[in-house]
Amino acid sequence: MKILRVVTTLIITLNIYNTTAQNKTDKEFGFISDNDLYVSFFLDEYYTNGLELFYKQAVSTKYGNFYKKIKHLQLGQKMYNPYESDVPNVYNQDRPYAGYVYARYAEQFINNKNLLTIGINVGYTGKKTGAKEAQTFIHQFYNIEESEGWKTQVKQILSLGIHANYVYSLFYKPESKAQVSFINKTTLNTIFANVSSGIAFKYNTTDSKTTAIANTSFFETALQNANEEWIKEGYWGLKSYVTYQISDKTITGELWNNPSQKEFTIEPWVWYTDIGYYWNLKKWNISYHQVFHTKKTVQIATQWIRYGSIQISYKF
Secondary structure (H helix, E strand, O other), rough: OOHHHHHHHHHHHHHHEEEEEHHHOOOEEEEEEEEEHHHOOOOEEEEEEEEEEEEEEEOOOOOOOOOOEEEEEEEEEEEEEEOOOOOOOOHOOOOOOEEEEEEEEEEEEEEEEEEEEEEEEEEEEHHOOOOOHHHHHHHOOOOOOOOOOHOEEOOOOEEEEEEEEEEEEEEEEOOEEEEEEEEEEEOOOOEEEEEEEEEEEEOOOOOOOOOOHHHHHHOOOOOOOOOOOOOOEEEEEEEEEEEEEEEEEEHHHOOOOOOOOOOEEEOOEEEEEEEEEEEOOOOEEEEEEEEEEEEEOOOOOOEEEEEEEEEEEOOO
16 A cells, blocks of 8 residues: 555656646757748858757746846857859959857846846857858759859957847837837957847737747747746747947958958948747747848948848757
8 A cells, every 4th residue: 555655646746747847848959040042042142051059948047137047058150152152263252251160158137128148159260160061062952063262261260259138128018919129239259249239029910918028939038937838929020230340250351362362341330130920839939030131341242131040949
């Protein structure tokens, strides 16, 4: 009888744990894939591809007025080329070939009105980023000729620095379909240094109540701590902001094979507009959006550049 009572207690305990675990999603693993092919099969220019893997975990906190914290780890690779994928002569390029590999760790401090993110980042440019090999693999998949331009890419530069984001809720009511927030970003390291500021607009298309900035996939906070509940989301999202570029060594870094000694100059002011549709499901976050921005180098002739982004993640 004693054994039976122990087994019964254990079964009840496991059932309670499983029920709790099913209702709580405080961890998330996923990826972000950027590519100009997601906008048009005829584009293969500038920021042409990016892939990021990430892991997040939400915990409760009592730091100041913040009640939730999310720990965020990211690993990624980005690749850049000129107006076409194959421009072997530096003299004809309007921006250099460059690869960038990075790792970031950040912590988000969250309440319903404020979202503060503070983190550190490390990375490097150069041949060891594998950007040439990654682009060759993609081109082989789409039966596109391999590029000779990577022989001129930016040399290796090591990066170490910090980044910080701040979001403030300007307008939010659970019963309202619309939500407006003030967004700010800062990155300071030996490759990138820039500051950004702008507006984020979200429009709910579902019958459920609109979520605050503390619990939405729009700001990467759709994980629940012990005191929160999951709310299904389906919405249009728009982020529009201006960036002041202090430094971008993927543009101004020293090149391999540059006999003409050509130099590239960054355009200090860049305007970004990111618009897309987002789903926050019980176990999945999914989004597709397009990003438009003005040129990043003085040498680029076109004014607007665009690419697409897909994010898929699993919550558990």
